Amino acid sequence: MVFKVYFQESITQVPVREKTKTVYVEGESVRDVRNKLADHGYNIEFVQAVENDYLEYEQQNEDYKVLEI
Incomplete structure (x- = not known):
């Protein structure tokens, strides 16, 4: 299954909608x-x-690309 992940690039970064990035990851x-x-x-x-x-x-x-991990 494919999941869309909304994230900030740094764990210390406060979530701000304008700086939110997305990535697609396949997982269970x-x-x-x-x-x-x-x-x-x-x-x-x-x-x-x-x-x-x-x-x-x-x-x-x-921009659709599934991240392969």
């Missing part, structure tokens, strides 16, 4: 995705499952 669960990203030093705000029509919509975005 939210916990699995968080564990995969634990050593990246991200301040993870939210992890959302992306499937069906929503996944098709996201794949049309030119």
Whole structure:
């Protein structure tokens, strides 16, 4: 399953919407995705499952790229 992760680049950075970045990660669960990203030093705000029509919509975005971990 593909998950969309909203994050700040630094664990010490306060979440601000304008500075929030996203990345797509394949994993089995939210916990699995968080564990995969634990050593990246991200301040993870939210992890959302992306499937069906929503996944098709996201794949049309030119920035869509699944991070391989």
